[in-house]
Amino acid sequence: MNHSTPILSKAPPPPVKARFSTGRLLLHLLVLLPIPLIGWLMITHMKPYSLDKVRRSEMILIGHALYDRGQGNEALAIWLPILEEENNAQLQVLAGHILLKGMKVPKRPDLAVHWYRKAANQGEMHAMYHLGVQLIKGEGVEKDLHGGLEWIRKSAEKGMPNAMLEYALLHYTGAGFVTQDDKTAFYWASKLAERNHPLGTSVLGMLYLQGRGTPPNTPKAISLFERAADAGSLEAMGNLGALYYNGAAGVPTDPRRAFRHFKRAAAKKHPQSLYMAGFMLINGQGVAPDSKRGVELLKKAAALGSEKAAGLLEELGASR
Numbered sequence: 001m002n003h004s005t006p007i008l009s010k011a012p013p014p015p016v017k018a019r020f021s022t023g024r025l026l027l028h029l030l031v032l033l034p035i036p037l038i039g040w041l042m043i044t045h046m047k048p049y050s051l052d053k054v055r056r057s058e059m060i061l062i063g064h065a066l067y068d069r070g071q072g073n074e075a076l077a078i079w080l081p082i083l084e085e086e087n088n089a090q091l092q093v094l095a096g097h098i099l100l101k102g103m104k105v106p107k108r109p110d111l112a113v114h115w116y117r118k119a120a121n122q123g124e125m126h127a128m129y130h131l132g133v134q135l136i137k138g139e140g141v142e143k144d145l146h147g148g149l150e151w152i153r154k155s156a157e158k159g160m161p162n163a164m165l166e167y168a169l170l171h172y173t174g175a176g177f178v179t180q181d182d183k184t185a186f187y188w189a190s191k192l193a194e195r196n197h198p199l200g201t202s203v204l205g206m207l208y209l210q211g212r213g214t215p216p217n218t219p220k221a222i223s224l225f226e227r228a229a230d231a232g233s234l235e236a237m238g239n240l241g242a243l244y245y246n247g248a249a250g251v252p253t254d255p256r257r258a259f260r261h262f263k264r265a266a267a268k269k270h271p272q273s274l275y276m277a278g279f280m281l282i283n284g285q286g287v288a289p290d291s292k293r294g295v296e297l298l299k300k301a302a303a304l305g306s307e308k309a310a311g312l313l314e315e316l317g318a319s320r
Contacts (some may be wrong), residue, residue: 009254063075063076063078063079068103070103072101072103074104075103079095087118089118089123089124092116092119094116095115096130099115100134109134109140109141111153112134112140113134114227116130125158126155128160128163129163130152132151132155133152133166134148136148149167149170152166153167161192168185168187168188168200169187169203172185172206182212182213184213186214189204189207198232198233198254199228201224201231201236202229202236205225216269225240237270238265240257242262243258245262256286258280259280266300271305274297274298274300274304276305277294278298278312279312282294295318299313
């Protein structure tokens with residue numbers, strides 16, 4: 001019987017040479033060192049290295065780590081060589097965010113629009129949305145309402161949730177330059193509800209409740225509100241409270257249930273729900289009367305901009 005050469009007698013493979021990477025080293029140091037020292041390392045060690053010596057992927061990772069820590073100036077300094085040499089849509093969007101928000105750099109909405117537009121022209125859905133918003137606001141660029149709406153529509157069609165919601169709400173409210181279109185609002189709210197988007201699901205509930213873009217269906221509306229509320233939508237909690245408080249759309253009044261929903265949203269600082277919960281506590285509706293607690297909630301609502309709460313406090317002679 002033939003025996004093969006024992007494994008242990010084979011020559012060991014040549015040792016693998018360790019590869020030193022300045023970019024990878026700095027990436028690890030981000031976790032260990034304080035930000036001022038990291039900045040010094042970037043200035044003294046990163047700038048002399050060209051893109052052929054520090055791999056792009058490492059520079060991008062370092063920039064992301066700095067961006068996540070709010071160091072937009074350092075992230076932008078690292079990414080600029082890449083942005084100048086290639087159309088990296090993701091980095092263009094982040095550069096836009098840094099310049100729009102002023103993340104340790106002067107706010108430059110005009111330059112933000114520049115980078116958003118470059119990324120949007122490549123089909124990047126986040127850039128399309130942000131470019132659309134800037135065009136509608138006329139910030140950093142000449143106002144173009146219909147051009148902005150078109151970019152938001154394109155972003156929505158690519159599946160960007162914020163764009164889908166914005167497009168639905170604009171057509172739900174008929175906000176000035178947009179003609180109210182219930183069917184369009186219903187279409188996009190339905191798409192958001194399919195994704196369990198909390199506010200989109202709540203908007204769909206309102207459309208069912210009001211019979212806009214679809215035949216009215218109160219049980220369906222309540223089901224959607226409950227689903228959205230469970231997903232964290234304060235608007236849905238408030239809608240349920242208002243529905244049971246007013247007894248609208250064939251729903252009998254139920255103050256206890258109304259207060260429970262208002263209280264739930266008030267705990268998360270929803271102004272209208274704070275007002276309603278405070279009002280109901282003062283009047284003992286659906287809950288034992290507690291004027292002291294009611295006034296406290298009204299003050300919180302007023303501090304968040306509720307004019308109704310401010311007016312009621314004035315009537316009660318309670319200082320804000």
